[in-house]
Amino acid sequence: MLDPRLNSLHVSLLHERRQARPRPSASLTLLCDRLLREGPSASLRDKKSLLWDADSMLNLHRRLWSSPAAQWHGWWRESFQNYLASLPQSGRTGA
Secondary structure, X not given: OOOHHHHHHHHHHHHHOOOOOOXXXXXXXXXXXXXXXXXXXXXXXXXXXXXXXXHHHHHHHXXXXXXXXXHOOHHHHHXXXXXXXXXXXXXXXXX
């Protein structure tokens, strides 16, 4: 969800697959909210539900990149710092 390129690739692959029976969007929205608030402590089933839903992946990515890091769970802040550290010097945004 953090890496824009990987998220874009993942979402594009999801759009290529045949649609499985989707989970209700309200349920996925609640999962997204919880994942951002509590970190990746969701069950494997819940994580898979989000990973298989293109809208959820876009929503999570956009929310992470558009919200202040101070609002994130500590796990997300640490992951984001690690992500930025892994980028070549020219690709860093300084966020």
